Amino acid sequence: MHTVDVATPGGHYPIRIAPGRLELLAQTIPSDATTIVLITNPVVQALMGEQVTRVLATTGKRLIPVLLPDGEAYKTLDTLNLIFDAMLGAQLDRRTVIVALGGGVIGDMAGFAAAVYQRGVRFVQVPTTLLAQVDSSVGGKTAVNHPLGKNMIGAFYQPIAVEIDTSVLNTLPDREMSAGLAEVIKYGLILDTEFFEWCEKNVVGLRARDPELLALAIRRSCEFKAYVVSQDERETGMRAILNLGHTFGHAIEAGLGYGDWLHGEAVGCGLVMAADLSAELLGFSQAHVQRVRALVQAIGCPVVGPRLGGVEHWMQLMRGDKKTEAGEINFILMPKIGEALRRTAPADVVAKVILRNTA
Numbered sequence: 001m002h003t004v005d006v007a008t009p010g011g012h013y014p015i016r017i018a019p020g021r022l023e024l025l026a027q028t029i030p031s032d033a034t035t036i037v038l039i040t041n042p043v044v045q046a047l048m049g050e051q052v053t054r055v056l057a058t059t060g061k062r063l064i065p066v067l068l069p070d071g072e073a074y075k076t077l078d079t080l081n082l083i084f085d086a087m088l089g090a091q092l093d094r095r096t097v098i099v100a101l102g103g104g105v106i107g108d109m110a111g112f113a114a115a116v117y118q119r120g121v122r123f124v125q126v127p128t129t130l131l132a133q134v135d136s137s138v139g140g141k142t143a144v145n146h147p148l149g150k151n152m153i154g155a156f157y158q159p160i161a162v163e164i165d166t167s168v169l170n171t172l173p174d175r176e177m178s179a180g181l182a183e184v185i186k187y188g189l190i191l192d193t194e195f196f197e198w199c200e201k202n203v204v205g206l207r208a209r210d211p212e213l214l215a216l217a218i219r220r221s222c223e224f225k226a227y228v229v230s231q232d233e234r235e236t237g238m239r240a241i242l243n244l245g246h247t248f249g250h251a252i253e254a255g256l257g258y259g260d261w262l263h264g265e266a267v268g269c270g271l272v273m274a275a276d277l278s279a280e281l282l283g284f285s286q287a288h289v290q291r292v293r294a295l296v297q298a299i300g301c302p303v304v305g306p307r308l309g310g311v312e313h314w315m316q317l318m319r320g321d322k323k324t325e326a327g328e329i330n331f332i333l334m335p336k337i338g339e340a341l342r343r344t345a346p347a348d349v350v351a352k353v354i355l356r357n358t359a
């Protein structure tokens with residue numbers, strides 16, 4: 001087993017990574033917990049719900065299952081209320097522990113419910129998609145979407161542990177694997193040239209789910225993410241670099257309607273657009289833009305974005321991004337591979353990049 005520690009003002013906790021972690025989940029439940037609320041969706045329930053229920057039952061604690069509908073389109077306040085209905089209906093107290101079993105959608109919603117139920121109960125992240133294992137389960141960002149913007153209603157709230165069972169990825173569809181790999185290569189682009197090169201070299205093996213390569217990609221990604229959020233839990237500075245590709249990506253997700261493109265697919269395409277904008281503004285070389293495009297294509301994500309009704313609509317959607325301040329859209333850009341910074345961009349240059357990278 002590999003353990004990565006996260007140390008933020010909002011909480012210190014371990015990320016434990018190994019095949020077979022699900023079988024040991026009972027050890028993570030604090031002994032003073034009164035009730036466990038197991039939040040998942042029907043897809044994950046069918047794959048591992050029985051196993052997790054059996055394991056958690058060994059704690060001897062009351063177990064309340066909550067099944068949420070599957071998909072980004074259901075990451076809403078209405079769905080969140082299903083959790084509160086179940087918890088309030090069962091009169092659960094503040095020593096309840098929530099277990100979030102699923103991908104980023106379940107993790108973000110269960111985490112937000114934990115943050116606000118009776119002003120906060122403990123929760124454990126058990127991420128079951130690659131994207132959730134390398135990114136969303138770590139760092140305490142929890143949220144639901146609003147029709148006017150992605151992840152706009154939420155809270156920073158850290159879990160008490162992240163339990164990553166790498167063997168659950170065996171059942172993940174290829175498209176979801178590709179989406180998760182977009183967040184993996186993002187870490188190389190913003191923080192580590194050598195890791196980006198490692199991804200280029202091993203992309204075929206990663207897509208073929210070579211267990212050793214995947215384990216290393218997950219471990220390194222968790223280390224990168226833990227390093228960033230431990231320095232800047234609430235995104236007052238450095239944490240913003242984790243949003244490379246996301247300003248463009250969130251516009252794609254909101255513009256197409258949540259769930260049409262996967263979050264990671266939109267981020268993958270956004271990485272290419274951010275690289276192209278970096279070439280326009282920071283001298284990032286066109287050869288490197290091509291390398292980013294080639295790797296995003298190689299992981300199986302789209303490299304050409306949708307037109308979304310034209311540049312003005314794109315701009316409007318991007319203005320809805322959380323990094324927008326006083327109407328100015330902020331982008332995360334790269335002076336070179338392995339380094340990132342935040343800055344605004346002239347509208348005509350952004351328009352050029354949108355036109356060049358959409359069809």
Ligand code: NAD
Nearest residue numbers: 043103104105106128129131132135136141168171172263
């Ligand atoms: P997801 O949660 O929708 O999961 C993708 C699909 O895979 C779902 O249909 C799910 O039921 C299914 N699934 C889950 N585990 C499976 C398994 N082991 N085998 C087979 N199918 C499985 O999507 P995601 O990509 O995991 O997460 C995307 C969400 O994460 C977005 O809402 C995004 O905004 C959010 N996110 C949050 C953060 C953060 O820091 N909080 C970071 C990145 C992304």
Ligand code: GLY
Nearest residue numbers: 139141239242243
């Ligand atoms: N996924 C961006 C962040 O956690 O800050």
